[in-house]
Amino acid sequence: MTASVMIPRMERQDKRLVDQLRPISFETGIAPNATASVLVTFGRTKVICAVTIEEDVPRWMKVQRVEGGWLTAEYSMLPYSTLDRKRRDITAGKLDGRSSEIQRLIGRSLRAAVDLGKIGQRTIWVDCDVLQADGGTRTASITGASVALAIAVNKLVAEGKLAESPMKRLVSAVSVGILEGEALLDLCYVEDKDAEVDMNLVMTDQGEFVEVQGSGEEAVFTADQMNRMLELGRKGLEEIAELQRQVIAEEDRPSAGALEGLS
Numbered sequence: 001m002t003a004s005v006m007i008p009r010m011e012r013q014d015k016r017l018v019d020q021l022r023p024i025s026f027e028t029g030i031a032p033n034a035t036a037s038v039l040v041t042f043g044r045t046k047v048i049c050a051v052t053i054e055e056d057v058p059r060w061m062k063v064q065r066v067e068g069g070w071l072t073a074e075y076s077m078l079p080y081s082t083l084d085r086k087r088r089d090i091t092a093g094k095l096d097g098r099s100s101e102i103q104r105l106i107g108r109s110l111r112a113a114v115d116l117g118k119i120g121q122r123t124i125w126v127d128c129d130v131l132q133a134d135g136g137t138r139t140a141s142i143t144g145a146s147v148a149l150a151i152a153v154n155k156l157v158a159e160g161k162l163a164e165s166p167m168k169r170l171v172s173a174v175s176v177g178i179l180e181g182e183a184l185l186d187l188c189y190v191e192d193k194d195a196e197v198d199m200n201l202v203m204t205d206q207g208e209f210v211e212v213q214g215s216g217e218e219a220v221f222t223a224d225q226m227n228r229m230l231e232l233g234r235k236g237l238e239e240i241a242e243l244q245r246q247v248i249a250e251e252d253r254p255s256a257g258a259l260e261g262l263s
């Protein structure tokens with residue numbers, strides 16, 4: 001005879017299961033002057049991710065005669081993106097510490113996705129502007145910018161400016177955390193602000209880690225909790241990568257169709 005024990009599960013404010021992502025969407029082409037752009041939505045978190053490819057490299061690369069190109073990222077929370085109006089994150093020409101840390105993370109993550117040696121003497125500018133913040137703005141930025149980056153470089157390939165795709169892999173990001181002792185996937189703000197542990201995972205679509213940022217907020221966490229968070233994160237990131245692939249493939253379709261029409 002077997003006995004089953006019901007383990008009480010935390011009720012999340014938005015009724016999600018502990019391993020359930022918020023609804024995710026990608027709206028492409030929202031900033032037509034950028035090479036590629038995506039409005040990425042994770043529930044109420046919305047970020048405009050724009051990629052602009054410039055036919056030049058930073059001065060330091062020319063001085064040091066570094067081959068290839070460069071990728072740089074900027075992140076900003078718009079003043080009206082939070083519940084209480086937020087002051088601009090650049091004041092007196094200085095970027096606040098949080099935004100500075102986040103834009104470095106976005107840059108590092110995307111440089112893991114593209115082979116800069118294969119983009120020629122170009123600079124890839126990645127701009128992530130948070131329209132609405134409800135937790136996970138950095139992970140939504142990385143996920144959306146990764147899609148915009150793939151679409152932008154595919155355009156260069158389609159235009160014959162690049163002989164081959166410089167994309168090495170797709171990167172995706174999601175947050176995980178521990179709230180009231182329970183591991184949760186993709187925290188929204190009300191969960192994030194009370195979480196004992198807050199972790200951001202950046203991974204490739206081949207299941208490798210790009211970066212892990214995790215800290216206990218005045219708390220410690222065990223290896224078991226860490227493994228549980230990684231398990232939830234991996235599951236979420238597989239779903240996210242699938243959505244990213246679909247959007248990128250959808251964007252490529254018209255040009256593929258045009259080429260078929262020529263044959």
Ligand code: UDP
Pocket residue numbers: 082083086098133134135136137138139175189192
């Ligand atoms: N937040 C805010 N004002 C700020 C910074 C953060 O309202 O100046 C909120 C916002 O909802 C954000 C959340 O707190 O998404 C969590 O912020 P965190 O610094 O952990 O970064 P994120 O989870 O957005 O990457």
